[in-house]
Amino acid sequence: MRALLALLLMLAGAPVLAQSALPPAPYADRQIDDPALEKKARVLMETIRCLTCQSQSIADSHASMAGDMRSEIRQRIMAGEQPEHIRAWLIERYGDWVSYEPTAAPILWPLWGAPVVLLALGLLLLRGRIKRRKRP
Known part of the structure; x- marks a missing residue:
């Protein structure tokens, strides 16, 4: 009986110990050093819907998918891409639903x-x- 109880407790606690095997995206929670570029990225992130949360923008979400998207946006802005080009890429990849701006x-x-x-x-x-x- 004790062995069964111990097994049940271990199985119930397993999700708490589970973590992603992947490291967080490099710019998920780190801002760009240039304030002007960070502002461009931030404005864009506030108009993109989190695919996990569905009710928050990726700027406000703590989901790992939102962190990956924030990092991707920041890296593309640092590479010189324009926010509208990044938005078009995200819409092409995830569909119109990802953008808060109506089409x-x-x-x-x-x-x-x-x-x-x-x-x-x-x-x-x-x-x-x-x-x-x-x-x-």
Whole structure:
């Protein structure tokens, strides 16, 4: 009975001891020495969604995937790439969902136009009701 209990305790504690075999990315939590480049990287990181957390930007997330993405962005900015080129690469690699900034793809135009159409329809209906009330 004691052996079974000891085995269960060891199995329950195993996830606590588990760690990634990979070292952290070099620039995951280390800033670029040049403040201007770090600012460019930071602004971009705040607009990229963490793929693990899904509700945080990679700038705010502590997930290892977010750290890898932060490091990749910082390394590419230090290499001279422009933030928009890096964003395009991330979107190509992970899909539109990775960016917090909406896209203007033609397939999404109905989503952007629907609120305007509904508002116009509502105003027309309101105008008709007001006209009917004014008549004696």
